[in-house]
Amino acid sequence: MTENVATTDNAVPPATRDGTRRRWWDRYSSTSPITLTVLALVLGVVIGAVIIMVTSATVLDAWRHSFHDVGSIGSTLKITFDNVAAAYRAMITGSVIDPTLLFHSISTGQGWTVTMTPLSETFTYATPLIIASIGVGIAFQTGIFNIGANGQAIMGGIAGTAVGSMIHVPMIIHLPLTLFAGIVGGAICGLVPGVLKAYTGAHEVIVTLMFNYVVNAILIYVLTATALQLPGQANGISRNFDASATLDPIFGVKSGLRVSYGIFVAAAVVVFAIWFLKRSSLGFDFRVTGANPHAARASGINPKFIILALFVVSGGLAGLAGLVQAASTTHYIDGGFLVGSAGIGFTAITIALLGRLQPMGIVWGSLLFAALGVGGRAMQAATGIPLDLATIIQSIVVLFVASPVLIKEIFHLRRGAQSFQMATKGWSS
Amino acid sequence: MKSIRRLGVVLGASSLVLGTVTIGVGAISASAASKFKACIVIDTGGVKDKSFNQSAYQGGLDAVKANPNIALSYLTSTSSTDYAPNITTFENKGCGIIVTVGFNMDAATAAAANAAPKQKFAIVDDKPTTTSKNVLALQYQTNQAAFLGGYLDAATSKTHVVATYGGMNFPSVAMYMSGFVAGVRYYDQSTKSKVKVLGFTPGKGNCNLASCPGTGSFVGNFTSQTDGKTFAQNFFAQGADFVFPVAGSVGLGSVVAAKQAGAGHQITWVDSNGCSTDPTECKWYNATVAKGVEPSVKTAILAAADGKFKGGVYHGTLANGGTLLEMNTSSASTKLKATLAAITRGIESGKISVQPSAYPATPK
Amino acid sequence: MRVELKGVTKRFGSFTANDQINLVVEPGQIHCLLGENGAGKSTLMNVLFGLLHADEGEILIDGQPVKFSNSGDAVRHGIGMVHQHFMLVPVFTAAENVVLGFEPTKSFNRLDHKTANAQIHELSQKFGLEVDPDAVVENLSVGLQQRVEILKALSHDAELLILDEPTAVLTPQEIEALMEIMRSLARDGKSILFITHKLKEVRAVADVITVIRQGRVIDSVPPTETEGRLASLMVGREVNLTVTKEATQLGEAVLELRDVVVRDDRGLAVVNGISFDVRAGEIVALAGVQGNGQTELAEAISGLRPVESGTISLRGRDITNLSPREILDAGLGHVPEDRQRDGLVLSMSVADNLILNTPRRAPFARRGTRNLTAVSSNAQDLVQRFDIRTSSIESTAGSLSGGNQQKVIVARELSRPLTCFMASQPTRGLDVGSIEYVHRQIVNQRNEGLGVFIISSELDEVVALGDRIAVIFAGKITGVVEPTTSREDLGLLMAGAAMASHD
Structure with missing residues (x-):
């Protein structure tokens, strides 16, 4: 799907230049997804900086002052730069690692918790994103748009929470059972649109999209009107997971680092996805169907079966993602579980496309999104710039990656006529 | 197929863009490291939710106004997953007090408080089941303001029937209803009237946050507006002209019912002023039995900044502004307002009890 | 209009697609550009049409050098092009496609359907290309889509018309009609650049033939040159144009159709009671003008389309x-009519395409x-055995030339045990070298005792391959004849004159 298909003589290899510049130019102008994403990130950061400038009261005051007193322009520029730098410093040190703290920890052997918290948080947030995005990615590779990943994740969370909190068995049975319940919950939720598409031809985008709303209502229902609700509570909140059903922090609860065994689940999903797409017969059928449904049918693939199987796999992974989220962080679900801006199933759509539907690409995309979110929180705490700036940068990255033509024009990656072809072909070509 | 893929890109991108439309621009300069740091973990609604989050943040701003040596910061949570890391972020930042908003943060606050016994916490409208002494539970004696609400409704009722119902029979809910019933009975006793109150019959024993005995009308959830509409319609059919729903968004259904029943039917709201949360339907609210989140948060922060912080429970009362009756201008005559002010003083001084058992029940 | 290309060179990376091409098209001339697929014909035409930019050389119109930065420039200079791969909007009607970009409008910028339909009707009349203006293009047969393309180019008053492989998908009658159009356009003083690799057509219509091989002009020759000579110029070696077949022992019937009725997407019975047998060791060729039910018949046999009544065994x-x-x-075994749509996954590797319908075996x-x-070694083996020209078995099928794509399908089908081998339009769009190859493979299978069923609208192919020829018209078999039957008689059968009248 990501490979360019050269069907005619007009498919043009990269332009060439003479001399030593050529190789450099070729590499620069070849639009590898990584180059594209990095450049999009650069643009996102630049635009983010502008937004910081025009929304920061301190910076605006300084400029207002300079307007009257031209001599102060130097200090104004410094204030501007300092503000922007402080924001991004907080974002990076808050999502990856703070060198000062790292040095302190190495030299004294103390404070490792604080030093490692940003990385731990980034991985904590990335874990369910990776799982859900791979589920979405597999569907997209098959040419099916599963917009319902969020609903499937919520269903997985509900089913997993029910098993995790209301059944009491030893961990060796309980944890796998809980994970399985998450998968089943998501798969069932995915199967409904799958059946509708396979047997009635309903368009999966509409059905899955609408199903998200249905599931939101189901969530409220189970949290307020069923035995899953925490006893004695007025609020919509579930029972807590048994300790035997949680994905515990790898370094122990006392470490203060939240990164949990959930990342092993995510790693297993990545390995599974790579195997599935590359090595499994079913994955092969999926890819054939996605790349050319006509040829798939002609070569004996049953499209109905593929649609159903696909929704089971994709929905199951989304469900697992929802469950992992609950089992590794809160240990309960509430009315805000994966709702609104916390909807990992929607973010997963974006990340799947950002990662070009490839499992490893999705891993990097998830880490980037998680880091921006975690760093954004650190930035808000340190500088008061709202967390939403991180969302803006995420959005800009996605918008630019989605429109390679724009990136190429801005960075002069290619000239003229060929850009038009890119524009008309869009993302998937 | 290709066009569908492109649609996906558009959907993916636009879902993010939509997410950024609400950009809160509240950059607060983090100038003074020496200042006392007051930090608020806001729930998913954000600081402009016209409800507890906004009130808590406003309380923080009020505290800064009262003591300029306080630096306020806040973090918004996008989901319950964020509570713990948001608290951790503030702990690492060296916050003098961390205020968490609402019952949802109960578990995260209790866990953090147990893990860090020296970190001061205050939690709005909740009392975590923790034994640690570093948590101040901000709670509200809502029966005091509900008493005023009951009196107001009884005094202005033309049909001499008023009603209340709850979401579920929990002490926090029944407390409103109990105070409301007490207010109506006090009105009947002091004015020799016979205003009936439907929907709640107090049980034996006093009503407090731990236990509030009584039976009555409960819808069984806090979300179904259809239920809220049905309940209110039943009450209107039984002659009530004021209904006091204590059931979160269920009550919005009652507002619809009042609207359909027409002029003369009104809803007495709870928690956050109905007129400001729902301004277009303001005329269907006569008053709000509110929780005074702002003063409670302000008090907690100021106490921490002055080194006078003590864990336990903060009781919001009429006296400290922790609970209050917010009336619409036209809801009561000047004379009635004066009476209500006098009753307020009576409750504050303890001369007037807000327990329904202190007054004879109105004969049916 | 006199168009001259001088020293045109176009490189893609290290690959030189056009190398110092010199070419002159005189006014009123039908100039044929003859060459195998991949010889650089399409690239050259794309340069001339402004879609690609030459690295060296220039284009002169009536002696004046011109520069085209896009195809719009070329159109403004009176150059029209009919592409090999259709540039039509599938969901628009024929009329909408023709007027696209130059739409007649009513008030408020609404498309004036009436005028548009009138325009296309007038064009159809003038050039003898009948098309239903209201037909949605994606529902039209390939041949009719081609007509819309040609009409679209003609509608812009082109002085030089580039026809890139226009006959590849047309029936013999349509080809004859098109040639008549070309001749009449030339008489009106218009120039035509006719790109093809079909020798018969070239000789029938061209004034001048320029042969291109590997990006270079090999020679310019008059149309009186023999087919054999033209073919060897094109391919660069001697080519055997006739298919040699030995007599075989006929075996049992391997494919039997009895009163088969199949409906098309609109619900019409386009295959209306067809019965015939294919026996082991023979080639049965189904001849007929495109659109007489062949496509649906092939789909029904391979299970892609439900059979209304009758039996297939x-x-x-x-x-x-x-x-x-x-x-x-x-x-x-089935070689589908539209190989890029039904036979291959272009974005997947040659190796994967070679096991496309047996991935679980x-x-x-x-x-x-x-x-x-195993997938790789199978691919290595088949690439060698069937002479598939690809840089690697991991290259995408889409990167191969049409002939090699077809070889991938043929190799895949013939590499598994078969009872009957069915091929629809097996050499459509292929160059001489590939046609020779595919034909030899088909005959080999027959010689080895397989029953072979060929569906083709190329009369030459039908006659060359078939041991028996069945002719289809309007969903019915109008006759089953020997390959020695005269072309006139075949033509009559294809036009619906039933055999019955002869009997």
Whole structure:
């Protein structure tokens, strides 16, 4: 799907230049997804900086002052730069690692918790994103748009929470059972649109999209009107997971680092996805169907079966993602579980496309999104710039990656006529 | 197929863009490291939710106004997953007090408080089941303001029937209803009237946050507006002209019912002023039995900044502004307002009890 | 209009697609550009039409050098082009496609359908290309889509018309009609650049023939040159244009059709009671003008389209309305008519395409896990055995030339055990070298005792390959004849004159 298909003589290899510049130019102008994403990130950061400038009261005051007193322009520029730098410093040190703290920890052997918290948080947030995005990615590779990943994740969370909190068995049975319940919950939720598409031809985008709303209502229902609700509570909140059903922090609860065994689940999903797409017969059928449904049918693939199987796999992974989220962080679900801006199933759509539907690409995309979110929180705490700036940068990255033509024009990656072809072909070509 | 893929890109991108439309621009300069740091973990609604989050943040701003040596910061949570890391972020930042908003943060606050016994916490409208002494539970004696609400409704009722119902029979809910019933009975006793109150019959024993005995009308959830509409319609059919729903968004259904029943039917709201949360339907609210989140948060922060912080429970009362009756201008005559002010003083001084058992029940 | 290309060179990276091409098209001349697929004809035309920019050389119109930065410039200079791959909007009607970009409008910028339809009607009349203006293009046959393309180019008053492989998809009658149009346009003083690799057409219509091989002009020759000479100029070696067949022992019937009725997407019975047999060791060729039910018949046999009534059996086993999977497994080999749509996954590797319909068979997979080593060695073997020209077995099928794509399909089908081999339009769009190859493979299969069923609208092919020729018209077989039957008689059958009148 990501490979360019050269069907005619007009498919043009990269332009060439003479001399030593050529190789450099070729590499620069070849639009590898990584180059594209990095450049999009650069643009996102630049635009983010502008937004910081025009929304920061301190910076605006300084400029207002300079307007009257031209001599102060130097200090104004410094204030501007300092503000922007402080924001991004907080974002990076808050999502990856703070060198000062790292040095302190190495030299004294103390404070490792604080030093490692940003990385731990980034991985904590990335874990369910990776799982859900791979589920979405597999569907997209098959040419099916599963917009319902969020609903499937919520269903997985509900089913997993029910098993995790209301059944009491030893961990060796309980944890796998809980994970399985998450998968089943998501798969069932995915199967409904799958059946509708396979047997009635309903368009999966509409059905899955609408199903998200249905599931939101189901969530409220189970949290307020069923035995899953925490006893004695007025609020919509579930029972807590048994300790035997949680994905515990790898370094122990006392470490203060939240990164949990959930990342092993995510790693297993990545390995599974790579195997599935590359090595499994079913994955092969999926890819054939996605790349050319006509040829798939002609070569004996049953499209109905593929649609159903696909929704089971994709929905199951989304469900697992929802469950992992609950089992590794809160240990309960509430009315805000994966709702609104916390909807990992929607973010997963974006990340799947950002990662070009490839499992490893999705891993990097998830880490980037998680880091921006975690760093954004650190930035808000340190500088008061709202967390939403991180969302803006995420959005800009996605918008630019989605429109390679724009990136190429801005960075002069290619000239003229060929850009038009890119524009008309869009993302998937 | 290709066009569908492109649609996906558009959907993916636009879902993010939509997410950024609400950009809160509240950059607060983090100038003074020496200042006392007051930090608020806001729930998913954000600081402009016209409800507890906004009130808590406003309380923080009020505290800064009262003591300029306080630096306020806040973090918004996008989901319950964020509570713990948001608290951790503030702990690492060296916050003098961390205020968490609402019952949802109960578990995260209790866990953090147990893990860090020296970190001061205050939690709005909740009392975590923790034994640690570093948590101040901000709670509200809502029966005091509900008493005023009951009196107001009884005094202005033309049909001499008023009603209340709850979401579920929990002490926090029944407390409103109990105070409301007490207010109506006090009105009947002091004015020799016979205003009936439907929907709640107090049980034996006093009503407090731990236990509030009584039976009555409960819808069984806090979300179904259809239920809220049905309940209110039943009450209107039984002659009530004021209904006091204590059931979160269920009550919005009652507002619809009042609207359909027409002029003369009104809803007495709870928690956050109905007129400001729902301004277009303001005329269907006569008053709000509110929780005074702002003063409670302000008090907690100021106490921490002055080194006078003590864990336990903060009781919001009429006296400290922790609970209050917010009336619409036209809801009561000047004379009635004066009476209500006098009753307020009576409750504050303890001369007037807000327990329904202190007054004879109105004969049916 | 006199158009001259001088020293035109176009490189793609290290590959030189056009090398110092010199070419002159005189006014009123039909100039044929003859060359195999991949010789650089399409690239050259794209340069001339402004879609690509030459690295060296220039274009002169009436002696004046011109520069085209896009195809719009070329159109403004009176150059029109009919592309090999259609540039039509599938969901628009024929009329909408023709007027696209120059739409007649009513008030408020609404499309004036009436005028548009009138325009296309007038054009159809003038050039003798009948098209229903209201037909949605995606519902039209390939041949009719081609007509819309030609009409679209003609509608812009082109002085030089570039026709890139226009006859590849047309019936003999349509080709004859098109040639008549070309001649009449030339008489009006318009120039035509006619790109093809079909020798008969070239000789029938061209004033001058320029042969291109590997990006270079090899020679310019008059149309009186023999086919053999033209072919060897094109391919660069001697080519055997006739198919030699030895007599074989006829075996049992492997494919039997009895009163088969098939409906098309609109619900019309386009295959209306067809019965015939294909026996082991023979080639039955189904001749007919495109659009007479051949496509639906092939789909029905391979399980892609439901059979309304009647039976289809494969070596005695009833396969009517079985799933494509079951029919594949029953031993039907199928080369589909539209190979890029139904036969290949262009974005996937040659190796994967070579096992496309047997991915779960040993040794390519075991218990749901694919054996990529087996897939690769199968691909290596077939690439060598069937002479598939690809840089690597991991290259995408889309990167291959049309002939090699077809070889991939043929190799795949012939590499598994078959009962009957069915090929629809097996050499459509292929160059001389590839046609020769595919034909030899088909005859080899017959010689080895396989029953072969060929569907082709190329009369030459039908005559060359068929041991028996069945002619289809309007969903019915109008006759089953010997390959020695005269072309006139075949033509009559194809036009619906039933055999019955002769009997």
